[in-house]
Amino acid sequence: MTAIELEDLHVSYRGRRGSVVAVDKLSLTVPTGGVFGFLGANGAGKTTAIRATVGLLRTFTGRVQVLGADVPRHLPRVMDRVGALVEQPSFFPDFTGRRNLLLLGRARGIGAAQVDAAIEQVGLTSRADSRFATYSLGMKQRLGIAAAILKDPELIVLDEPANGLDPPGILEVRTLLRRLGAQGRTVFVSSHLLSEVEHTCDRVAIIAHGRCISSGRVEDLLAGGLARHRIRLPDPPRQNDVARSALGRAGFNAAFDPEGDLVVDVDAKRSHEVTRALAESNVFVSEISPITRSLEDVFLELTRADNAERRR
Amino acid sequence: MNQLDADIRRFLARRIVRGAMVLALLIAVIAVTVPTVRGHAARRTDAREFSRIDTSVTNPSGIPVYSSATSTRDTRIAVGQGLAGVYQGVAVAMVFVALVLGASFVGAEFYLGSLTSQLLYEPRRWRVHLSKAATAALGCAAFAALFCVVLGGLIFVGSEVNGVVKGLDASWWQHRAVQVGRAAGASAAAGALAHAVTVVMRRTSAAIVVFFVMYPIIGIIHPDNAHFGWISRFAPLRGLLSVAIDPGGNGNGSTTILTRTSAGGIALTVVWVVVLIAASGALFSRSEVR
Numbered sequence: 001m002t003a004i005e006l007e008d009l010h011v012s013y014r015g016r017r018g019s020v021v022a023v024d025k026l027s028l029t030v031p032t033g034g035v036f037g038f039l040g041a042n043g044a045g046k047t048t049a050i051r052a053t054v055g056l057l058r059t060f061t062g063r064v065q066v067l068g069a070d071v072p073r074h075l076p077r078v079m080d081r082v083g084a085l086v087e088q089p090s091f092f093p094d095f096t097g098r099r100n101l102l103l104l105g106r107a108r109g110i111g112a113a114q115v116d117a118a119i120e121q122v123g124l125t126s127r128a129d130s131r132f133a134t135y136s137l138g139m140k141q142r143l144g145i146a147a148a149i150l151k152d153p154e155l156i157v158l159d160e161p162a163n164g165l166d167p168p169g170i171l172e173v174r175t176l177l178r179r180l181g182a183q184g185r186t187v188f189v190s191s192h193l194l195s196e197v198e199h200t201c202d203r204v205a206i207i208a209h210g211r212c213i214s215s216g217r218v219e220d221l222l223a224g225g226l227a228r229h230r231i232r233l234p235d236p237p238r239q240n241d242v243a244r245s246a247l248g249r250a251g252f253n254a255a256f257d258p259e260g261d262l263v264v265d266v267d268a269k270r271s272h273e274v275t276r277a278l279a280e281s282n283v284f285v286s287e288i289s290p291i292t293r294s295l296e297d298v299f300l301e302l303t304r305a306d307n308a309e310r311r312r
Numbered sequence: 313m314n315q316l317d318a319d320i321r322r323f324l325a326r327r328i329v330r331g332a333m334v335l336a337l338l339i340a341v342i343a344v345t346v347p348t349v350r351g352h353a354a355r356r357t358d359a360r361e362f363s364r365i366d367t368s369v370t371n372p373s374g375i376p377v378y379s380s381a382t383s384t385r386d387t388r389i390a391v392g393q394g395l396a397g398v399y400q401g402v403a404v405a406m407v408f409v410a411l412v413l414g415a416s417f418v419g420a421e422f423y424l425g426s427l428t429s430q431l432l433y434e435p436r437r438w439r440v441h442l443s444k445a446a447t448a449a450l451g452c453a454a455f456a457a458l459f460c461v462v463l464g465g466l467i468f469v470g471s472e473v474n475g476v477v478k479g480l481d482a483s484w485w486q487h488r489a490v491q492v493g494r495a496a497g498a499s500a501a502a503g504a505l506a507h508a509v510t511v512v513m514r515r516t517s518a519a520i521v522v523f524f525v526m527y528p529i530i531g532i533i534h535p536d537n538a539h540f541g542w543i544s545r546f547a548p549l550r551g552l553l554s555v556a557i558d559p560g561g562n563g564n565g566s567t568t569i570l571t572r573t574s575a576g577g578i579a580l581t582v583v584w585v586v587v588l589i590a591a592s593g594a595l596f597s598r599s600e601v602r
Contacts, residue, residue, distance in 0.1 A: 054435075056428060057600045059598065059599075076435050076436050079434075079435050086428060086432070090429055091424075092424065094325075104430065105433075106314055106318040107315045108434070144429075151433075
């Protein structure tokens with residue numbers, strides 16, 4: 001069973017200048033278990049898609065399923081198994097953090113012990129009895145996460161959970177997400193903090209202009225595209241041109257990067273062919289290392305390609 | 313029931329509700345203490361001794377004459393005679409208080425965005441809507457009833473201490489209980505109506521303005537006016553006020569802001585409550601909540 005399944009989800013708003021498409025036939029499958037990252041630039045449609053997924057937005061076309069239940073019709077059947085934080089956490093400012101959670105939990109028969117456990121999990125115990133209005137942005141965010149995990153859910157949907165958190169806070173959230181994912185839960189987390197997603201998620205989906213432009217395992221996305229290696233030689237001024245010519249003759253595409261290092265397009269499985277070609281030209285390498293791409297590189301590549309395609 | 317329980321707790325914990333309770337108590341204490349302390353029995357006095365020369369009244373020769381006032385009114389607090397009138401005024405005031413409390417309850421949730429958090433726990437919108445409407449109604453009814461009972465109790469104590477306690481027979485008690493019931497019922501309906509209008513408009517102020525503007529309208533436009541009389545005749549506030557004050561006991565409907573009969577007022581209010589709660593619920597169940 002999949003945790004979340006979106007099929008041709010389409011959401012448009014009527015604005016002053018006509019209809020604005022927020023989500024454009026988005027199809028996405030989130031498998032159960034692990035941490036799934038939902039990436040996109042601001043305005044890409046992440047939050048709108050999440051709002052439709054958790055039943056806050058009801059005017060859409062397409063099909064949305066959460067834990068096998070159609071949304072919004074059968075959402076109440078599974079809502080006890082879903083925890084969510086959407087946009088900014090909103091609570092009563094004059095109530096304490098604990099009281100806010102107690103009132104939320106009361107609607108589902110959740111008691112004080114579970115509330116305290118959730119507060120402890122997000123590290124808010126010392127401020128649990130302070131008014132919500134006195135919380136910093138990071139503390140409010142943590143209370144929002146506590147509200148999401150209060151139901152001990154199978155599926156946790158978090159929209160930008162690291163917003164407003166300081167570096168230690170971000171690290172704590174990352175650890176918490178990993179822990180929740182390792183417990184067999186499905187964590188669906190949207191973010192534009194790409195390095196965070198890269199460190200936290202097992203799988204990602206990238207959306208742009210309301211459409212999914214890529215999805216899959218993080219390592220597959222990072223390994224995708226053209227693999228490159230950087231070559232360092234013992235005497236670059238004398239050997240660089242010789243090496244480049246030798247690689248060209250061997251059928252490799254080689255060029256110099258801005259730092260003056262020789263960069264050759266080749267994947268790891270064929271890197272030995274590069275060293276052999278150079279050795280045959282009496283050039284012996286000091287170092288050959290793969291150029292790893294970050295998720296940021298992948299994201300920018302994909303979104304730029306999508307933008308270029310839309311302009312055409 | 314869990315949802316209703318949580319909403320009632322939210323309602324009671326709100327600062328505006330607690331503030332209104334404290335303010336109401338303060339007003340009741342002051343309103344009873346002052347006449348209790350200052351009240352005195354009627355007494356006949358010696359005109360020569362106590363009355364002064366009234367220069368505005370002269371005899372045919374133009375000479376000022378002594379005032380002929382020889383007695384003073386009984387100003388003591390009298391629960392038996394006064395409470396019925398007090399409850400009428402209080403019931404009208406409680407309707408307007410309920411409009412504010414009912415509108416601000418869900419209005420604050422829209423403003424703060426806390427409704428989003430709640431809908432992530434209870435996605436059944438109708439259930440949330442009805443629970444909040446019931447909370448507004450129950451909360452406002454309890455507030456009105458409590459205030460009436462406290463005020464009545466204070467007036468009774470004041471009458472016992474320095475006033476008149478006469479005529480408190482079974483019929484009197486029964487009529488006062490009916491008055492408290494009417495005040496509570498009108499407040500409950502006002503709270504629910506204000507909640508419904510706020511759900512549609514999503515602003516506390518908008519709902520309050522709608523009802524507060526209605527008051528001069530139903531006063532200005534006579535219900536029998538050939539063209540616009542229906543606006544005034546079927547205005548929800550007319551129904552609420554007619555539930556709060558018995559039109560039959562108020563000069564047979566001579567007051568233009570009330571319905572002709574008590575039953576008419578109750579029917580008008582019930583219809584408005586049902587229509588507005590249903591319409592706002594249908595809208596709420598389909599709309600996006602932020």
